[in-house]
Amino acid sequence: MSYYTSLSGLKNAQTELNVISNNLANAETAGFKKSNVNFSDIVGGSTYTNAKTQVGLGSVTQQIDQDFSNGNQNATGSALDLMINGNGFFTVNNPATGQMMYTRNGNFHTDGTGNIIDSDNNNVQVMAYDATTGTYAATPSNAVLPTTNAAGAGYSNVQVLADGQVVAGYKDGSTTVIGKIAIANFVSPTGLQQMGSQRWEVTGLSGPATYGVPQADNNGSILSATLETSNVDTATEMVGLITAQRYFQANAKAIDTNTQISDAVINLRS
Template sequence: MSFYTSLNGLKNAQSELSVIANNLANAETTGFKKSRINFADIVASSASANPKLVKGIGSAVQSIDQNFSLGPTQQTGGALDMAINGEGFFTKVSPVTGKTFYTRNGNFTLDGGGFVTDTQGSRLQVLPVDAAGNVTSTTPIDAQAPLVSGTGFDFMAVTIKADGSVIASYADGSVANVGKVALASFVSPGGLLQIGGQDWQATGISGPATYGQPGAARFGTILSGSLEQSNVDIAEEMVGLITAQRYFQANAKAIDTATQLSQTIINLRS
């Protein structure tokens, strides 16, 4: 029994090392959120067993939780770089698959069609606004700056304000409000599915997205020209790495001790 109990411990230690290694590997990844592994003990006994004699048969991975605490903000000066000062996720839609993604990575650019996109081509979503800049719907649309103004002048640049307004400017000095950045919130963000590239998708555990404009209710404001860095604390991860290593070594030693005891019993019988 001790062999299998310690074997569970070795597997769990390996899982913990994998989680820590992934955190450390993404310590410089923009918008990355670290994970933490949780264990649960395994107890095998019947209702008639003496509770004072139950030894337990090891542990198992109970969950790997995501930590959505804010990471440090770094100023970049990029016109389309954004960081959320508070809660919420940027919303993106792939023009190829139509799938919706959520991210804290605000590194966006402008493509040839005037769409605000990420590095994979997914389009940033904004809330439509009227001429006065007031939000008219909570259904997000693609952020697209018209390449020609209403008076026929060419597009020059696009900027983003703290309230999330995406403003396009033109050669004649006129401007057009494209919309306000659509931020998404979830009842249980820990239930979001990680799909890589600092992107998440909604699941039945996270619940559907609720959209709002920056600065409203529980949503944070937009920091233009900045990016949110990873929330990984390298010192904390290194301490966890040492602890996991000791955990692995201790279980390996328990297996070695059990092997020696078994060999001793075999030698006595022979």
């Protein structure tokens, strides 16, 4: 039984090494959120087992949680590089499937028709502004910067304010408010499913997205010309790497010791 106990330790040490390696590999990835491994012990017994003589059966990986704490600020100088300084996720929409996805990586730009998109051509979502009523929509839609204004002047630049307001500027000096950046929140962000490229999708564990705007309902503000760095602390991860390595070595040594004991018993002579 001791072999299987130590083997479970080896497997868990390998899992922890894999998670730490992934964290370190993404230490320079904008918007990346590190993961942490949680283990639980395995207890072999029943209600009739003497609690004072009960021996465990090892450990098992209980869950791998993501840490959604904020990363640091990295100034870039590009107006459409955005960072949420606080709670929430940017929302992007896959134009081919209509799927909504969520990210902390605000590395956005425009295409030839004025759509604000991410690096994979997904449409960034805003709460559109209605100039007639002076209000913002309650549901997100694609962020589009008109290439010309009502007077026919061509597009010149874009600004994104701290409250998420997206303002398009034109060559005649006029401006047009497009909307406010859509911010998504979840009851349980750790339940989101990772999709790669610093994007997540909704699951039953996360609950549905609740949409709002920056600086409202506990949502963070927007920092323009700034990207959020990974929240991986390299020093902490290196300490964890050494600890996991020692954990692996200790369990391997336990298996080696068990083998030596077994050999000694088998080779006993009367």
